[in-house]
Amino acid sequence: MQRLWTPSTRRFIRYAVIGVSTLLFDLMLLAGLTELVGVPYYIATPFAFLIAVSINYALSRMHVFRGTMRTVHHGYLYFIALACLGAFVTTSGVAALVSFFGLYYLFARVLIAGFVGVANYLLNLHFNFRVAGHHP
Secondary structure, three states: OHHHHOHHHHHHHHHHHHHHHHHHHHHHHHHHHHHHHOOOHHHHHHHHHHHHHHHHHHHHHHHOOOOOOOOHHHHHHHHHHHHHHHHHHHHHHHHHHHHHHOOOHHHHHHHHHHHHHHHHHHHHHHHHOOOOOOOO
């Protein structure tokens, strides 16, 4: 059982908790923009995603990727570049699931979140924060 709770596992769990929390914020913002304000989902999706991912950056930097040698501003530039790619994949995936499969946009957004979340974690772990294998 002790082998399951490696530093890498604990780091991923912290990332997942933060990710799920910011995803819930993303979904509330997406639903509010779409349902209450009338913004089309394909415009509200990247907007909500980029706001939520910025919050995710701040929380992840403090609680997941501690020990990075990148400055906050430099790291955020890398992070937001990856987030823009994530916003494109997220928006495209949601639009495809809604258009081709008739899924409800919030359900489609949750499905896409799993894929994008794991990809973002791995890219940030190895490329942006460069803390893979380092556990302060």
